Amino acid sequence: MKLFNKLAVALLLVAVGVMVAGGPAQAQSLQEVMKARGLTEKDILAAAKTYTPTGGRDEYLCFSSGGQSGQVIVYGIPSMRILKYIGVFTPEPWQGYGFDDESKAVLAGGKIHGKQLTFGDSHHPAISETDGNYDGQYLFINDKSNPRLAVIDLHDFETKQIVANVFFSSDHGGCFVTPNTEYIMEASQYAAPFSKEFVPLEEFNEKYRGGLTYWKFDRETGRIDPDQTFTFELPPYSQDLSDAGKGPSYGWGFTNSFCSERYIGGIERGRPPFEAGCSSKDTDFLQVTNWKKAAELVAAGKVSKVNGQYLIPMEQAIAEDLLFLIPEPKSPHGCDVTPDGKSIIVSGKLDSHAWVYSFDKIMKAIEDRNFETTDTYDIPIIALQTALDKSVNVGLGPLHTQFDSEDGVCYTSIYVDSQITKWNYRTGKVLDTLPIHYNVGHLMTMEGDTKTPDGKYLVALNKLSIDRFNPVGPLHPQNHQLIDIAHPTMTLLYDMPLPLGEPHYAVAIKADKLQPTVRYKTGWNSRTDEKSAFRARAGREHVERNGNKVDVYGTLIRSHITPEIIEVQEGDIVSIHLTNLERAEDEVHGFAMYGQNIQLSIEPGKTASATFTADRAGVYPYYCTEFCSALHLEMQGYLLVQPKGYVATGAEMQEGVTYTEDDYNTQVATNVATQEVIDQVVGFITSHNYADFPTVVGLVEDATDQLGFAAEAKKKAEDAAAKQDWQNAMLWANQWWQYQVKTADLGLRAKTHLEENGAKKVK
Ligand code: CUK
Numbered sequence: 100m101k102l103f104n105k106l107a108v109a110l111l112l113v114a115v116g117v118m119v120a121g122g123p124a125q126a127q128s129l130q131e132v133m134k135a136r137g138l139t140e141k142d143i144l145a146a147a148k149t150y151t152p153t154g155g156r157d158e159y160l161c162f163s164s165g166g167q168s169g170q171v172i173v174y175g176i177p178s179m180r181i182l183k184y185i186g187v188f189t190p191e192p193w194q195g196y197g198f199d200d201e202s203k204a205v206l207a208g209g210k211i212h213g214k215q216l217t218f219g220d221s222h223h224p225a226i227s228e229t230d231g232n233y234d235g236q237y238l239f240i241n242d243k244s245n246p247r248l249a250v251i252d253l254h255d256f257e258t259k260q261i262v263a264n265v266f267f268s269s270d271h272g273g274c275f276v277t278p279n280t281e282y283i284m285e286a287s288q289y290a291a292p293f294s295k296e297f298v299p300l301e302e303f304n305e306k307y308r309g310g311l312t313y314w315k316f317d318r319e320t321g322r323i324d325p326d327q328t329f330t331f332e333l334p335p336y337s338q339d340l341s342d343a344g345k346g347p348s349y350g351w352g353f354t355n356s357f358c359s360e361r362y363i364g365g366i367e368r369g370r371p372p373f374e375a376g377c378s379s380k381d382t383d384f385l386q387v388t389n390w391k392k393a394a395e396l397v398a399a400g401k402v403s404k405v406n407g408q409y410l411i412p413m414e415q416a417i418a419e420d421l422l423f424l425i426p427e428p429k430s431p432h433g434c435d436v437t438p439d440g441k442s443i444i445v446s447g448k449l450d451s452h453a454w455v456y457s458f459d460k461i462m463k464a465i466e467d468r469n470f471e472t473t474d475t476y477d478i479p480i481i482a483l484q485t486a487l488d489k490s491v492n493v494g495l496g497p498l499h500t501q502f503d504s505e506d507g508v509c510y511t512s513i514y515v516d517s518q519i520t521k522w523n524y525r526t527g528k529v530l531d532t533l534p535i536h537y538n539v540g541h542l543m544t545m546e547g548d549t550k551t552p553d554g555k556y557l558v559a560l561n562k563l564s565i566d567r568f569n570p571v572g573p574l575h576p577q578n579h580q581l582i583d584i585a586h587p588t589m590t591l592l593y594d595m596p597l598p599l600g601e602p603h604y605a606v607a608i609k610a611d612k613l614q615p616t617v618r619y620k621t622g623w624n625s626r627t628d629e630k631s632a633f634r635a636r637a638g639r640e641h642v643e644r645n646g647n648k649v650d651v652y653g654t655l656i657r658s659h660i661t662p663e664i665i666e667v668q669e670g671d672i673v674s675i676h677l678t679n680l681e682r683a684e685d686e687v688h689g690f691a692m693y694g695q696n697i698q699l700s701i702e703p704g705k706t707a708s709a710t711f712t713a714d715r716a717g718v719y720p721y722y723c724t725e726f727c728s729a730l731h732l733e734m735q736g737y738l739l740v741q742p743k744g745y746v747a748t749g750a751e752m753q754e755g756v757t758y759t760e761d762d763y764n765t766q767v768a769t770n771v772a773t774q775e776v777i778d779q780v781v782g783f784i785t786s787h788n789y790a791d792f793p794t795v796v797g798l799v800e801d802a803t804d805q806l807g808f809a810a811e812a813k814k815k816a817e818d819a820a821a822k823q824d825w826q827n828a829m830l831w832a833n834q835w836w837q838y839q840v841k842t843a844d845l846g847l848r849a850k851t852h853l854e855e856n857g858a859k860k861v862k
């Protein structure tokens with residue numbers, strides 16, 4: 100007892116002590132806050148450069164790969180606020196991705212040998228380009244583990260298509276787009292038989308192959324066209340990263356490799372591991388491909404199809420001058436074409452140099468047939484010294500290079516030394532270095548892989564965060580560090596933990612190049628981008644039965660799901676198709692059901708479907724999963740799965756409360772008073788220049804819809820009252836009021852917006 104008292108007193112003293120000593124609630128001035136939090140002036144400056152007040156927008160949007168999460172992460176720069184995860188190769192329940200029939204069809208495009216995968220290792224995002232600059236229309240990303248590419252439409256930030264490579268069994272050197280997004284490059288990584296059949300490793304040199312696919316992108320349809328896609332057969336050299344030529348090097352592609360030793364490992368057979376055998380030679384090979392000429396051969400019908408797709412065998416590529424090799428530093432990484440298209444920078448991962456190749460020199464060597472020799476597969480090799488412009492000592496373990504708005508200036512990530520090196524690829528001079536925490540992989544400058552980089556900011560995508568954040572167990576977040584590069588010396592601004600996968604690469608685009616939609620046309624299949632065959636209009640909701648297949652055509656609007664009761668029989672295959680009738684911005688409804696693994700996200704205008712077998716008789720509540728309105732919890736319903744042979748009892752449904760004429764009259768009085776409030780708000784809005792405010796126009800449209808519904812409910816109430824059916828009269832009067840409340844809510848939001856944004860009185 101005594102001990103307990105002592106403890107209590109001690110705790111009290113500690114509590115008082117903290118209050119007196121800390122006094123954080125009192126800290127008001129900047130100086131006091133700086134002192135209390137131990138911040139320097141440099142910290143405050145960094146904060147001022149990144150802090151974005153409420154309602155503020157970012158200058159750039161970054162699309163980061165989500166690594167093993169299979170997703171794409173969208174965040175703003177410079178605020179580093181995460182805005183969205185886009186489900187790509189993996190199901191993403193809160194977006195309904197992989198749960199609705201429409202997105203399941205997208206994921207099915209990525210099946211491997213008929214197997215549906217729920218994992219992907221996303222590496223390199225690429226934004227579509229027009230004339231070598233980002234046009235903000237599409238985003239592409241690859242899956243390294245299962246060689247696949249995905250197309251994301253930036254008009255709604257949704258994944259529209261996944262294609263699987265018919266030759267490769269892994270990839271890495273994708274996605275890199277050609278300057279007008281004619282093609283998207285995807286290079287294989289770990290060599291494997293193109294037949295995808297069993298071939299013993301003893302036949303590695305003859306039957307295992309690397310490759311480089313140029314996926315044809317069709318701007319008209321916004322989809323990849325596998326029929327017009329072609330693949331270069333390449334030696335089994337472990338191709339790594341790619342980049343497309345631009346400007347003078349337009350029409351060419353560059354892909355490096357890291358195991359031209361063609362070592363095949365085998366620790367358990369007593370052989371040295373891959374890491375020894377794949378790094379024993381001093382050089383590997385840069386593979387130079389002429390995609391433009393290859394495309395012409397394809398168009399001329401000179402390339403044959405294998406596995407249903409065009410394949411350019413090595414002999415053909417050699418005979419047609421489509422493929423050349425150039426030695427590059429030991430186990431290289433990174434392959435980046437300079438903005439002017441005149442140079443290609445490759446880093447020697449086990450070396451301390453960045454190697455700058457001259458495209459002019461490469462072309463001259465090809466013209467002069469100036470080849471050092473050929474490789475085992477008879478591919479001509481251009482001597483390193485013939486093609487090299489210079490090599491620059493940038494630090495130990497250089498990986499990737501990105502470019503500045505200032506001519507010749509670039510930044511290379513230095514993995515082993517954990518730093519960013521700023522240097523000039525024309526002069527070969529190192530200009531600045533900045534330490535990074537820790538082990539930077541890719542790095543990214545604003546629009547830094549286009550013809551006209553913006554510079555300004557750099558993000559270091561670090562592999563390790565070690566001690567940078569509060570500990571959260573052995574699996575740490577990744578760390579994206581934001582760096583100010585607008586001045587001669589680089590300064591670190593911000594550390595952002597990314598608690599999702601291992602992002603490899605990221606791309607950032609000027610935010611004003613993106614104009615995403617806020618709603619779909621009503622009844623829209625967002626995955627195919629056409630009217631859904633399963634759309635339903637208000638008042639036209641219905642159920643169709645064909646044998647044991649039941650299709651429910653329903654709608655969603657604040658705050659009810661139509662239908663609210665669905666009756667099926669045990670064993671039926673049920674498809675519930677729901678159309679969100681809302682036109683209001685951000686008015687999303689969800690749809691989840693007990694025990695069926697169903698979760699839809701239905702944005703305004705979208706139609707989404709869930710198909711399942713009602714294999715067990717029972718009662719299955721369903722509801723809206725988005726807190727969409729004050730009566731969101733009431734946005735509910737029941738699926739009743741009747742046992743086989745069930746016969747209804749014929750009993751009436753019983754309501755818990757009985758209403759009288761008085762109840763009805765009280766409700767009507769409330770509604771009349773509510774209408775007066777609405778009229779006042781409407782008066783305010785229409786007496787101002789509200790048409791100049793798109794947000795308000797949207798709110799007014801929505802309010803008009805709601806008021807229309809109120810009128811319908813009012814009529815039903817009055818009809819019931821005329822028949823002295825007070826029960827239904829009262830309930831419809833209440834529904835009339837519910838619509839009024841939504842109208843009033845929208846009207847008040849519109850009024851506030853007008854007041855806050857300085858609307859002018861017009862009459
Ligand atoms: S890779 Cu990960 S750091 Cu896939 Cu581009 Cu270089």
Ligand code: CUA
Pocket residue numbers: 657658687688689723724725726727728731732734
């Ligand atoms: Cu719709 Cu909650």
